[in-house]
Amino acid sequence: MAIQFSSDPGSKANGGELGTFTRGRMVPEFEKAVFEGKAGDIKVVKSQFGVHIIKIEKQIGTAKYAKVAIIDKVINSGKETLNNAHSKATAFLSAATAQNFAQEAKKLGLEAKTASRVTAMDNVLDGTEAPRDLIKWAFEAKKGDISDKVFETETSYILASLVNVQPKGVLSLDAVKKTSSLQLKTWLKLKS
Structure with a gap:
C-alpha cells in the first residue's frame, strides 16, 4: 500500500518500512501511537502531514520514558x-x-x-x-x-x-x- 499510495518519498521507496527509531524522532501523534502500542498493532493516526497507517512490527527495549526538567529559580519571600x-x-x-x-x-x-x-x-x-x-x-x-x-x-x-x-x-x-x-x-x- 505504501508503494502505491504514500506521498512520503522516503517511506514510498522502502515499501513503508521506517526501521527502528527512538523517541523524539517523529511527530507527537505518530510517536504516541507507536510507543504506546504493542507489536502486531495496526493504528490509524492523523498528524499535520496527513493520515498514517501504522503497523508495529516489533519493539526493541523496555526502558521507561520520563520527561525531566530542572527549574532553577530563586523564590524570595514577599x-x-x-x-x-x-x-x-x-x-x-x-x-x-x-x-x-x-x-x-x-x-x-x-x-x-x-x-x-x-x-x-x-x-x-x-x-x-x-x-x-x-x-x-x-x-x-x-x-x-x-x-x-x-x-x-x-x-x-x-x-x-x-x-x-x-x-x-x-x-x-x-x-x-x-x-x-x-x-x-x-x-x-x-x-x-
Missing part, C-alpha cells in the same frame, strides 16, 4: 511573609525568658534548637547559618542570658539563649559523652 516572620520573632523576644524559652517558642509555632558545640570561628549552628554578631554575643554572654535582639540571616530570624558554657581546656567525660557515643555508634554501624 514583604507580607517577611513582616509576619519578623513580628513573630519580635513577639518571641519580648515574651521569652530563660525559664520559658522553649514553651514560648512552641506557643508561637517556632522551633527551638540547641547547638551542641559552638566555637569562636563558627558561622553555622547545627546546620543553620549564623551571623558573626550572634557568635560574638554567645562568647560574651553568661549562662542563662537571652539575646537582646533578633539576629537576621538571609533565611531566618534567630533569638538566642545561652544554655551552657564549656570551660577552656580538656572537656570532662560527661561533656563529650553524648557526642562521642553517637559518633562511636555511627562508626560501629559503618564497620559492620
Whole structure:
C-alpha cells in the first residue's frame, strides 16, 4: 500500500518500512501511537502531514520514558511573609525568658534548637547559618542570658539563649559523652 499510495518519498521507496527509531524522532501523534502500542498493532493516526497507517512490527527495549526538567529559580519571600516572620520573632523576644524559652517558642509555632558545640570561628549552628554578631554575643554572654535582639540571616530570624558554657581546656567525660557515643555508634554501624 505504501508503494502505491504514500506521498512520503522516503517511506514510498522502502515499501513503508521506517526501521527502528527512538523517541523524539517523529511527530507527537505518530510517536504516541507507536510507543504506546504493542507489536502486531495496526493504528490509524492523523498528524499535520496527513493520515498514517501504522503497523508495529516489533519493539526493541523496555526502558521507561520520563520527561525531566530542572527549574532553577530563586523564590524570595514577599514583604507580607517577611513582616509576619519578623513580628513573630519580635513577639518571641519580648515574651521569652530563660525559664520559658522553649514553651514560648512552641506557643508561637517556632522551633527551638540547641547547638551542641559552638566555637569562636563558627558561622553555622547545627546546620543553620549564623551571623558573626550572634557568635560574638554567645562568647560574651553568661549562662542563662537571652539575646537582646533578633539576629537576621538571609533565611531566618534567630533569638538566642545561652544554655551552657564549656570551660577552656580538656572537656570532662560527661561533656563529650553524648557526642562521642553517637559518633562511636555511627562508626560501629559503618564497620559492620
